[in-house]
Amino acid sequence: MFKLTNKQVVITGGGSGIGKAMSILFAKQGATVHIIELNEAAANDTVAEIKTGGGNAEVHKCDVSSQQQVVAVFNSIGKIDILINNAGIAHIGRADNTSEADFDRIYNVNVKGVYNCLFAALPIMKAHNGGVILNTASVAAHVGITDRFAYSTSKGAIHAMTLSVARDYMADNIRCNSISPARVHTPFVDGFIAKNYAGKEAEMFEKLSKSQPIGRMGQPAEIAALALYLCSDEAGFITGTDYPIDGGFITLNN
Template identity: 70%
Template sequence: MFSLQAKHAVITGGGSGIGKAIALLFARQGATVHIIELNAGAATQTVHEIEANGGRAFAYSADVTDRQQITDVFQLIGDIDILVNNAGIAHVGNVENTTEADFERVYNVNVKGAYNCFYAALPLMKARGKGCMVSMASIASWVGIADRFAYSMSKGAVHAMSMSLARDYLHHGIRSNTISPARVHTPFVDGFIAKNYAGKEQEMFEKLSHSQPIGRMAKPDEVASLALYLCSDEASFITGCDYPIDGGFIKLNN
C-alpha cells in the first residue's frame, strides 16, 4: 500500500521542515523526487540523503515567485504525477502593523508561488490524463489566529485555489486537495522563538506546544504521512477536500 513506484513527484520547499520530510518519505515509497528550492544547498542536502538511502532525486534552484523560472523547471522535468505546493513563508502582524511590503511579500511567495506551480504543472498533467496536487494550507484558513493577518490571507487563498482546481480539472483525471496543519515543530519554529523570545525559549516552546489541545506540536513526518496518503492510489476517490492535522485545534480549542 501507498507505493509511489514509477511516479515523479515535484515538491517545492523540499530543503527543510515539512517539505524535506515529504521528499524523504516519497522517495522511500519509490517516487523520483524533484525538489524546487530557493536554497540550493538545502535542496542538494535533501537529495544526498535520499540517494544515500537508495532513492532517486533531483534539485532545482528556483524562485516560486518567478513564473518563467518555474515554467522552465517544470518543462525540464517533463512527466509529473504529483505536485506538492509546500514552499511558503510566515508573517506576524495584524492589519494595522502589516506593511504593504510585508503583505506583498507573503502574497508573492504563498499565493503567487502556488499559482505559478499550478500553471506550470497542469498542462503536463492534462497531457497525460492524470495527476495529483496537494497544497499546504493552514488552520489559519479555517479559524482566526491572532496576529496572522497576511499569513491567513495567503493560506485561505491557497485553499480556495485548490478547491477551484479540483472542480475545473476533475474530468482530466487530476485531483487537488489541501492539508491544514496547526503548529509543526520545524527549524523555522525554533528560529522564530530564538529571535523573538530570547532567554524564554523553553517557556515559549511549551506555550506554543500546548495551544494544541493534544498538548504538543505536530512532527514533520506526521504531515508527510498524510501527504503520502493523499498522493497515493489509495486516495484515488478523494478530491476537493481539506485535511486539518491540528491536534484538535479547530474543533476542541474553545
C-alpha cells in the same frame, strides 16, 4: 500500499521542515523526487540523505514567485505525476500594522507561488492523462489566529484555489486536495523562538506546544504521512477536500 514506484513528484520547499519530510518519505516509497527550492544548500542536503537511503531525487533551484523560472523548471522535468505546493513563508502582524511590502512578499510566495506552479504543472498533467496536486494550507485558513493577518489571507487563498482546481480539472483525471497543519516542530519554529524570545526558548516552546489541545506540536513526519496517503492511488476517490492535521486545534479550541 502507498507505493509510488515510477512516479515523478515535484515538491516545492522540499529542502527543510515539512517539505523535507515529504521528500524523504516519497522517495522511500519509490518516487523520483524533484525538490524546488530557493535554498539550494538545504535542498542538496535533503537529496544527499535520500540518495544515501537508496532513493532518487534532484534539486532545481527556483524562485516560485517567478512564473518564468517555474515554467522553465517544470518543462525541464517533463512528466509530473504529483505536485506538492508546500513552499511558504510566515509573517506576524495585524491588518493595520502590516506594511504593503510585507503583504506583497507573503502574497508573492504563498499565493502567486502556488498559482505559478499550478499554471506550469496542469498542462503537463493534462498531456499525460492526469495527476495529483496537494496544497499546504493551514489551520489559519479556518480559524482566527492573533497577529497573522497576511499569512491567514494567503492560506485562505490556498484553500479556495484547491476547490477551484479540483472542480475545473476533474474531467482531466487530476485530483486536488489540501492539508491544514497546526503548529509543527520544524527548524523554522526553533529559529522564530530563538529570534523573538532569547533566553526564554524552553519556556516559549512549552507554551506554544500546550496551546494545542493535544499538548504538543506536530512532527514533520506525521504531516508527510497524510500527504503520502492523499497523493497515493489508494486515495483515488478523494478530491476537493481539505484535511486538518492539527491535534484538535480547529474543533477543540473554539
